[in-house]
Amino acid sequence: MDQGYTQAGQFPETPWTQVRQAGGADTRAHHSLEALCRLYWVPLYAFARRHNLAAAEAEDVTQSFFLHLLEDASIQKADQEKGRLRSFLLGALKHFISNWHRAETTVKRGGRLLRVEFDTAEVEAVCAKREDGLSPDEFYERRWAAALLDHALKDLEIEHARAGKAAQFAVLSEYLLVHGKDAQHAEAAAKLGITEGAARVAVHRLRKRFRECLREHVAATVGSAAEVDDELRHLLNLYGN
Amino acid sequence: MLECDICHTTLERRGTRTFCPACLLRDLMTDEPDEPLEPPVIPPPQAVGLPQVPRFQLIEKLGEGGFAVVYRALQREPVRREVAVKVLKAQVATEHVLARFETERQTWPAWSTRA
Numbered sequence: 549m550d551q552g553y554t555q556a557g558q559f560p561e562t563p564w565t566q567v568r569q570a571g572g573a574d575t576r577a578h579h580s581l582e583a584l585c586r587l588y589w590v591p592l593y594a595f596a597r598r599h600n601l602a603a604a605e606a607e608d609v610t611q612s613f614f615l616h617l618l619e620d621a622s623i624q625k626a627d628q629e630k631g632r633l634r635s636f637l638l639g640a641l642k643h644f645i646s647n648w649h650r651a652e653t654t655v656k657r658g659g660r661l662l663r664v665e666f667d668t669a670e671v672e673a674v675c676a677k678r679e680d681g682l683s684p685d686e687f688y689e690r691r692w693a694a695a696l697l698d699h700a701l702k703d704l705e706i707e708h709a710r711a712g713k714a715a716q717f718a719v720l721s722e723y724l725l726v727h728g729k730d731a732q733h734a735e736a737a738a739k740l741g742i743t744e745g746a747a748r749v750a751v752h753r754l755r756k757r758f759r760e761c762l763r764e765h766v767a768a769t770v771g772s773a774a775e776v777d778d779e780l781r782h783l784l785n786l787y788g789n
Numbered sequence: 790m791l792e793c794d795i796c797h798t799t800l801e802r803r804g805t806r807t808f809c810p811a812c813l814l815r816d817l818m819t820d821e822p823d824e825p826l827e828p829p830v831i832p833p834p835q836a837v838g839l840p841q842v843p844r845f846q847l848i849e850k851l852g853e854g855g856f857a858v859v860y861r862a863l864q865r866e867p868v869r870r871e872v873a874v875k876v877l878k879a880q881v882a883t884e885h886v887l888a889r890f891e892t893e894r895q896t897w898p899a900w901s902t903r904a
Contacts, residue, residue, distance in 0.1 A: 670802065680799055693810055694801055701803075725808035759817045784818060787798050787811030 584633060584769060585614050590671055590695050592641050595688035597675040599645065613644045632779065633769040638688055686786075693783050700761035704754065716740060716750075723751050724758060845874050856881050857890075 589610060596606035617640070674691070682690060701721070708717035719739045723732065737747035766779045791800040793809035800807040839847040839860060846863040851873060853859070862874040877890055 673802075677799075690810075693814070697801075697810060697813065698803070722806065725803075725806065725813060755817065762817065780818065784811075784814055787796065787814065 581617065587695055587699055587765065588637050588692070589614070591688050591691035592637060593671065594675050594691040595638065595641060595684050596645065598684040598687040603672060609645060609648055612648065613641055616644060632775065634692055638685065689786050693786055696762060696765050696783070699765050700758055703761040704758055720750055720754050724754050840876055842874060842876065845872070847874060856886055
């Protein structure tokens with residue numbers, strides 16, 4: 549590897565570094581790649597839709613693209629790439645679309661494909677709107693940001709469910725997404741039967757954990773600690789911050 | 790297409806709720822990393838019609854005798870704690886009653902210690 553950032557004492561091994569090191573060849577790296585694909589399925593599908601592919605065609609392209617990555621070991625090309633999975637996958641998908649022949653690949657549908665659960669109607673509702681004026685690349689990155697937030701939120705939900713705090717999460721998560729630091733803690737407190745101060749602390753802790761989950765997801769797709777901060781800044785810059 | 794009132798970013802929808810991803814990310818990145826201090830205990834409001842007693846917040850009337858009324862109260866200083874406050878009735882505050890009250894006052898801390 550070119551930078552050796554998985555050595556002891558440095559940036560811990562991540563799914564993306566596992567994939568890059570193994571070239572998609574070993575089982576662990578293969579599973580890592582599948583996990584990463586779940587994060588990127590919707591953003592890449594959204595790119596294909598914004599690239600003027602119809603919904604069914606975009607789905608075919610996305611499924612075939614991941615099949616290509618998983619089974620044809622083309623991920624080895626990522627060895628030549630430095631840094632982010634986000635940019636690697638977008639570049640690879642563009643190349644794939646330019647060479648894609650639907651007749652050859654649709655027969656593979658229903659075979660051993662990566663199936664990603666997502667709300668088709670919700671994704672389509674977002675993809676169908678063109679008035680945002682975003683280019684396919686920009687749209688992909690916005691969907692990537694939304695996917696990161698979704699995955700971090702899902703992590704929190706699972707953690708709370710395992711701790712027997714699903715009901716508390718259902719209430720507090722409403723305030724997690726509220727803009728500003730003056731979220732309506734009194735309302736949360738009333739719903740949970742706790743003091744307003746306790747609700748404020750609970751929301752603060754939830755936000756802190758949310759931030760950690762978001763960072764963990766970003767960390768899984770880059771090659772070094774410095775790149776995590778770069779990616780987080782990139783996330784903010786997507787919205788012109 | 791719903792937009793954020795603050796930054797005009799297109800809102801994200803998750804089930805029945807909508808939120809602004811830009812504002813959320815900005816908030817997350819700029820949140821204070823440290824835990825906020827536990828908020829101070831907010832005492833119950835002073836009940837209407839109760840007498841004002843320096844350093845004490847009277848909460849409710851517990852009982853009444855011929856010479857005084859006893860209240861449940863919150864002592865503010867030198868320590869915060871819940872206490873009972875006995876307030877003499879002005880109309881019976883003769884020298885004799887005041888002396889008796891003072892004797893009683895001197896005796897109470899000893900009771901507390903024994904308890």
